[in-house]
Amino acid sequence: MLSALALCLSVALLSGCTATPTPTVTAPATTAATPRANTEPAEASPVFASNDEALAAAEAAYSAYEALSDTITSEGGIGGDRIAIAASAAYLPELLAGFEGFSETGLISRGTTTYDEASLIRSAPEPQGGVRIELYLCSDISAVRLYDASGNDKTPVDRTNRIPLQVGFVSSATEPFLLLIDKEDVWSGRNFCQ
Numbered sequence: 001m002l003s004a005l006a007l008c009l010s011v012a013l014l015s016g017c018t019a020t021p022t023p024t025v026t027a028p029a030t031t032a033a034t035p036r037a038n039t040e041p042a043e044a045s046p047v048f049a050s051n052d053e054a055l056a057a058a059e060a061a062y063s064a065y066e067a068l069s070d071t072i073t074s075e076g077g078i079g080g081d082r083i084a085i086a087a088s089a090a091y092l093p094e095l096l097a098g099f100e101g102f103s104e105t106g107l108i109s110r111g112t113t114t115y116d117e118a119s120l121i122r123s124a125p126e127p128q129g130g131v132r133i134e135l136y137l138c139s140d141i142s143a144v145r146l147y148d149a150s151g152n153d154k155t156p157v158d159r160t161n162r163i164p165l166q167v168g169f170v171s172s173a174t175e176p177f178l179l180l181i182d183k184e185d186v187w188s189g190r191n192f193c194q
Contacts, residue, residue, distance in 0.1 A: 046123075047131040047176040054123035058133045058169050061086070061179035066113045070144070074110060077103030088170050088182040107154055111144035117193060121166070129173020132182075138193035139163045162193040 048054040065086040072080055080099025087095055121134040142161035146154045164187035169179040 046125050051120050054133050055120045057179055058135055059118050061169055065181050070113050072099055073102055074108055076108045088180040091182050107146045109144050109146055113144055114140045130171040130176050133169045135167050137165055139165050164191050164193045
């Protein structure tokens with residue numbers, strides 16, 4: 001684990017900027033200086049130096065999330081709580097309910113989920129630290145098949161194999177580079193995954 005100083009230095013080096021020193025104002029000897037409270041909120045520093053870095057980090061986080069999700073469904077949805085290492089506390093209950101529902105079907109998956117067409121919507125520092133990132137991407141499940149306990153292929157013949165998603169990630173002030181999946185919404189606009 002990085003020390004707080006090492007982490008601050010890492011963020012400063014990766015973001016390519018450091019705070020500008022505040023000039024010191026010295027009051028004349030005959031005047032007592034009266035401190036004033038800073039009423040404006042401090043602006044949060046960016047976690048990533050560029051949008052390209054933010055996109056690359058989010059893509060890596062999504063790939064790890066997909067791989068873990070594929071592992072859980074290949075085992076019938078059992079042990080869905082393993083996804084907690086890749087998900088935000090807010091999104092975790094939805095994921096756990098999904099794995100529980102999958103487990104109840106008695107099916108297992110074989111194959112690997114992939115994605116493409118990833119593009120950054122936004123990357124913004126959170127006021128309390130960390131970052132919030134959103135992407136558009138195409139989730140591709142064409143290589144994933146579903147089987148019952150007897151080994152019969154139960155993959156729906158009419159399923160949509162490429163799904164346009166809007167995916168969100170968050171990180172915390174204590175671990176700003178650890179992106180956790182926070183949402184996966186099917187994009188309701190024009191399907192950009194054709």
